[in-house]
Amino acid sequence: MLFTDLIASLKAENNNSEYEVKRRHTRRDGDHCVAVIDGSIYPVQNWSMGGTLIRADERLFGVNDEIPVTMKFKLGNGIRDIPQLARVIRKSHGRIALQFAPLTQSTQRVFQRVINDCMSTEFVESQMA
Template sequence: MFSRFFKTLNANNNNGQSLPFSELETHQRRHQRRDNDRCVALIENKVYPIQNWSIGGALIRADERLFSVDDEIGLTIKFKFENDMRDVTQLARVIRKNSNNIAFQFAPLTGKGRKNFESILNECMNEEFAHSQMAQ
């Protein structure tokens, strides 16, 4: 009775695209996206707001005409913390674009690059926790 229903069941992935239920597992993200951090992307001396980021990539707000799919670009993410600013520079490839959004996938991280991102991620989570405690 429900087999037909489950075959046609669709679910949304993180990109807002509809996927058949059977394909959902293969399209899940490898890394959790973060969208509350104070950070911007710096590309060729131009600053772009970051919609969200993860250790695997970033989504920025920018005119789609400025980039082409498969462009490889040096991207620096500048993070603003309470008492510090930190930068991470990473080679990235444009994997998707639409009106006002450009999605980048980072090149495979070196050990040092992964440690830099993990350190920043820890600092972001520490600040979130500190702010949540002050709000109580």
């Protein structure tokens, strides 16, 4: 009986039948931002401190390409530019997934300020509705 309970508990903890994705960083969508690559502006579908998903012509990018990208955020006090090196990790259906190179502490702080500003704006807007 003890052996059966052990097997049942292992199955419960390691259920491979369900697809589960664990992300390091929370995705954000709805923020007013774009990505600038080689002087071209691309709409951002979502982003996190780990990378971004942009809408673009797939033919312009190759998987594993390393590219400099500047994230531009419209904040309450103007536009904030955050340059960052990224790698194309996936592309399909007009969307390009970029993974940021490891962030410096300074860049992490700037991204966190952007998140804080966006959350503050969202809160204020929710109170005005």
